[in-house]
Amino acid sequence: MWRLEPRSEPSLRMQVLTPVLAVVLTLILGAILFAALGKNPVAAMRIIFVDPLLDSYARTELLVKGSPLVLIAVGLAVGFRAGVWNIGAEGQFIMGAVAASAVALALYDQPAVWLLPAMGVAGAAAGFLWAMIPAWLKIRFSANEILVSLMLVYVAQQFLIAMVSGPLRDPQGFNFPLSRTFHDSAVLPIVIEGTRVHVGVFITLFVAGLAFFMMRNHVVGFRIRLMGDAPRAARFAGVRPGAIVVTCMGLSGALAGLAGMFEAAGPAQQLAPSLPIGYGFTAIIVAFLGRLDPVGILLAGLVMALTYVGGETAQYSLGIPAAANETFRGMLLFALLSVNILVHYRLVPARRRTAR
Amino acid sequence: MDLSALDPVALIASLIVAATPLVLAGIGELVVEKSGVLNLGVEGMMIVGAIAGFAAAVGTGNPFLGLVTAAAAGMLLALVFGLLTQFLLANQVATGLALTMVGLGLAALIGQPYAGIKPPGSPRLDIPHVSDLPVVGPLLFSHDAMVYVALALVIATWLFLGRSRAGLVLRAVGENHDAAHSLGYPVVRIRLYAIAFGGACAGLGGAYLSLIRVPQWTEGMTAGAGWIALALVVFASWKPWRVLFGALLFGGITTLQLNTQALNINPAIPAGALLLAAGLIWLVASLSASRAAGSPLVMLLTGAVVLAFGLIYPRMQIGSAWLSMAPYLVTILVLVLISSDRTRAALSAPHSLGRLFHPSS
Amino acid sequence: MKLRTVFAAAMAMTLAAGAALAQAKDHIKIGFVYVGPVGDFGWTHEHDQGRKAIEAALGDKVETTYVENVREGPDAERVITQMARSGMDLIFTTSFGYMDQTIKVAKRFPDVKFEHATGYKRAHNVATYSARFYEGRHVIGLIAGHMTRTNTIGYIASFPIPEVVRGINAAYLAAKSVNPDVKFKIVWVSTWFDPAKEADAANALIEQGADVIMQHTDSPAAMTIAEETWKSPDGRKVYAFGQASDMKEFGPNARLSSIIDNWAPYYIERAKAVLDGTWESKDTWGGIREGMTKIGEFSDKIPEEVRKQAQAAADAIAAGTLHPFTGPINKQDGTPWLKEGETADDATLLGMNFYVEGIEGQLPQ
Incomplete structure (x- = not known):
């Protein structure tokens, strides 16, 4: 038998090796799955993982699909580092989208150059404020932020439905629960002609870079990491836990809200009940797959986007049902989550347990 | 205003049916969380239970075998979660979310040949004469068997956690796994048992949907019930009996809203009346236990306000989205109330919830 | 959430009327975009029956394929685009919520024919259809x-x-x-x-x-x-x-009768039109007479x-x-x-x- 023994230092070698191991594991599991469905496993893997990278249009779509995941995950990761568990990013994403859309629709007749910045501010602020609810309840009443932020996702989902069926509904839309399509001045400009890559994608990359340097070099980053690794020491070092909670929740909420604004003003161009499709939850997984590191998150977001974009192609070109893609994605996540242990632990032959 | 068509007995009977899957999934997750583990994959385990139970029931023609299979399937999936979080120390939140994804995908995959098939019927309790009694009969003695199973599970969980030594150990593991470990309790094994139990319960809850409540298989049929079960555990502040209460509230909102629409009356009327009644029962119960009775008073007061609002605007139809928000807001309120009270918090929320445990660290 | 309705003739935004001239073909590829799973036994299921009917009627002259569970909004636009790029000749988008996306993609692929169910926006290569339920x-x-x-x-x-x-x-x-x-x-x-x-x-x-x-x-x-x-x-x-x-x-x-969405005759007709090179953009609102209801x-x-x-x-x-x-x-x-x-x-x-x-x-x- 083998057992796990903690390493004194996270293994650098394993940090590089484990994702490779996970991919190999997934490829084997996936091959079995697709073969069991009577599909050619090699072709399926090629279509999901390789083809989207070779095709110029699919490459840009990876950016469009992956950027909300990365933007949200970068914010969440900062909090997770500090032991602040915001799992309600989906709710903050929704509130950001609703607020930004409300601004866009209220000023529909007054297009102006400052409209998009105003929408961005509204989206980020709404996400920030929505995240402040669990933050405040945690500081004031020590209510568990995991649970409060999760509950607020459901509230936000219903709020979105109430808004698109009420005040924000398109008056000419035949009672469909949809807003009207935004005015051109409320739509994010496209950066690469002929694709859907909008300004938000680049802001996301910029934010990820910023987060990278903040966590490495800045005193705030240091305090956040200290808070997560050694809460007691952090307190002695003069770190106020309340301030960390507000910083982490606020940052992740604002970024999720901004992601909501990007999605509404970018590819969607209107507010609809189908706008939130679980980016906030998927981003949690992305954050962990990326080991809470902005660079890792970029890669993880890309892999996740690959499985979506490639999965769609696999549906119409190989007839692989959507359900199989979803199962496959879950397997990939399981594999990635399970190999992580090798970074912090090593496998050693089991010794006889000493009696206490 | 025509209230004669509102049959409170029939209404409560349908509330019970709506609440049962939530009770099943909720009580399982309660035990998991009591052991200090947060499994967010309830939705995934429920839907796999729904299809596994359905497939087995259709295949064998026996609904009982279907339910057993559903429990086994839920348990199996839960053990994958257990393997990842307990042995491979993967993050519980991320693994739980991944479990939901896998469950939804897997269920849809298995379920493809089962769309459009009818499951075998499940027996209802029918005691001669007793089940035909007015009021009491339809209210207590004529449900399907799973309603009683769910109730029995709640009682058993209550006894187990509160009165048994094993339950005490489980709670100790959830409160402080390091202390429990140094006392020589097998933390990981106990948690695996709890996780497996939670999975089995979630599987049963899913099968209740596909075999009894709807009854049919359709992709995505749990439609968020697993997430509600998670909220329910918090609402119940980790107390088995309150899971029953909470399930009626969460499951009941939709039922109530649909019924009042058919009646063309303001849903606040029956909602307020139910809250009043529940608050009253709770008040009486807590008086006999001679404890401070803040929460039931809040409930009574809320009920009165809601009822008054309903009576002032008897015809008003409130948008279903606003109504659907209500239970989650109440849950947050409950969470704040129990968290702010230090002495009580220690009695309810498991202290090690969601934390990583490794024996050598 | 699936949204669908019938077009509004008064509101119809016909971007450009008239048929795109095309010649007859001996083999075409047809793609379907579904909002739900094919196993929903309702809306999407019936569209998929229509797809199968095309295959049954036209045999090896056609090749059909589909993507299911496509969320309305940004994801739909990508799926439709990818289908158009992969060489489909005719694409059916079967939910009201795909309306704007269909129009947008159609603009970029003038040679591909699009059929949007229950919408009211058309273009020279986008036709709309629904049934008088x-x-x-x-x-x-x-x-x-x-x-x-x-x-x-x-x-x-x-x-x-x-x-x-x-x-x-x-x-x-x-x-x-x-x-x-x-x-x-x-x-x-x-x-x-x-x-x-x-x-x-x-x-x-x-x-x-x-x-x-x-x-x-x-x-x-x-x-x-x-x-x-x-x-x-x-x-x-x-x-x-x-x-x-x-x-x-x-x-x-319990069942007394039923209203069945029967897309098969329309789908076969439209697929044939593409094969013959006679396809043109139009709106169809068929009822019992046309066999759609x-x-x-x-x-x-x-x-x-x-x-x-x-x-x-x-x-x-x-x-x-x-x-x-x-x-x-x-x-x-x-x-x-x-x-x-x-x-x-x-x-x-x-x-x-x-x-x-x-x-x-x-x-x-």
Whole structure:
């Protein structure tokens, strides 16, 4: 038998090796799955993982699909580092989208150059404020932020439905629960002609870079990491836990809200009940797959986007049902989550347990 | 205003049916969380239970075998979660979310040949004469068997956690796994048992949907019930009996809203009346236990306000989205109330919830 | 959430009329974009039946493929684009919520033909199509009016969009014409597809005394619930109608008839048109006559003379001698809508946002 023994230092070698191991594991599991469905496993893997990278249009779509995941995950990761568990990013994403859309629709007749910045501010602020609810309840009443932020996702989902069926509904839309399509001045400009890559994608990359340097070099980053690794020491070092909670929740909420604004003003161009499709939850997984590191998150977001974009192609070109893609994605996540242990632990032959 | 068509007995009977899957999934997750583990994959385990139970029931023609299979399937999936979080120390939140994804995908995959098939019927309790009694009969003695199973599970969980030594150990593991470990309790094994139990319960809850409540298989049929079960555990502040209460509230909102629409009356009327009644029962119960009775008073007061609002605007139809928000807001309120009270918090929320445990660290 | 309605002729945004000239082909690839799973046994299921019908009818001249569970919004645009890029000749986008995305992608792929279900925006290479489901509602409304003993008909509705409101009005007018005491109890469930919620709604309606259930949602849950009442000892036997699919297997006793979305004839016709090079952009709103709205087989539980009357109504609608909305009809508030003998025009039907006189409760706005 083998057992796990903690390493004194996270293994650098394993940090590089484990994702490779996970991919190999997934490829084997996936091959079995697709073969069991009577599909050619090699072709399926090629279509999901390789083809989207070779095709110029699919490459840009990876950016469009992956950027909300990365933007949200970068914010969440900062909090997770500090032991602040915001799992309600989906709710903050929704509130950001609703607020930004409300601004866009209220000023529909007054297009102006400052409209998009105003929408961005509204989206980020709404996400920030929505995240402040669990933050405040945690500081004031020590209510568990995991649970409060999760509950607020459901509230936000219903709020979105109430808004698109009420005040924000398109008056000419035949009672469909949809807003009207935004005015051109409320739509994010496209950066690469002929694709859907909008300004938000680049802001996301910029934010990820910023987060990278903040966590490495800045005193705030240091305090956040200290808070997560050694809460007691952090307190002695003069770190106020309340301030960390507000910083982490606020940052992740604002970024999720901004992601909501990007999605509404970018590819969607209107507010609809189908706008939130679980980016906030998927981003949690992305954050962990990326080991809470902005660079890792970029890669993880890309892999996740690959499985979506490639999965769609696999549906119409190989007839692989959507359900199989979803199962496959879950397997990939399981594999990635399970190999992580090798970074912090090593496998050693089991010794006889000493009696206490 | 025509209230004669509102049959409170029939209404409560349908509330019970709506609440049962939530009770099943909720009580399982309660035990998991009591052991200090947060499994967010309830939705995934429920839907796999729904299809596994359905497939087995259709295949064998026996609904009982279907339910057993559903429990086994839920348990199996839960053990994958257990393997990842307990042995491979993967993050519980991320693994739980991944479990939901896998469950939804897997269920849809298995379920493809089962769309459009009818499951075998499940027996209802029918005691001669007793089940035909007015009021009491339809209210207590004529449900399907799973309603009683769910109730029995709640009682058993209550006894187990509160009165048994094993339950005490489980709670100790959830409160402080390091202390429990140094006392020589097998933390990981106990948690695996709890996780497996939670999975089995979630599987049963899913099968209740596909075999009894709807009854049919359709992709995505749990439609968020697993997430509600998670909220329910918090609402119940980790107390088995309150899971029953909470399930009626969460499951009941939709039922109530649909019924009042058919009646063309303001849903606040029956909602307020139910809250009043529940608050009253709770008040009486807590008086006999001679404890401070803040929460039931809040409930009574809320009920009165809601009822008054309903009576002032008897015809008003409130948008279903606003109504659907209500239970989650109440849950947050409950969470704040129990968290702010230090002495009580220690009695309810498991202290090690969601934390990583490794024996050598 | 699935959103769909019929086009609004008045609002139709025809970007460029006329056909794109094309030559005949011997082999074409056809793609379908579905909003739900093919196993939903309702809306998407019927579109997939249409896809299979194309394959059966045209054999190796066509190759069809689909993507299911495509969320309305950004994801849909990518899927449609990818399909167009992969060399499809004809793409069916089968949910109202794909409207803007279809138009956008079509602009970039002028040589690919697009068919968008239930929308109202067209282009030179985008055609729209839908079915006159309200004609079917008239026929089953007649049956419901005859069959109810409690004079209470329960109606499970999704969203207060014109298509649904039109269905309620058509069914109510027909039921009322044969049973003056009939009452409709309407429950809005705010979803197209949620079996548990639809089952709850059916239960609520049955408890409120409805003994015939109609629905404008996609799952067979209500049918299943109605069938359950036939087993219960208290003798309340509730009837229901199949919606989108026939749903016979879900209610051998409870099912009276059904309204079936039958896309097969239209799909085959359009695929042939692309093969022949005669395809052009147009709008199709077909009903019983065109075979797009099909009335399912009548149950033997319906008395002979009622069956005959229902069949006669269906035949008359097909022949064009009967219109489900024929005056005198007042709106719910009593204001006159149609004069004696006057029939509703399509524009009013397409934007219908009012109940007719006699329906209780208010239309959610």
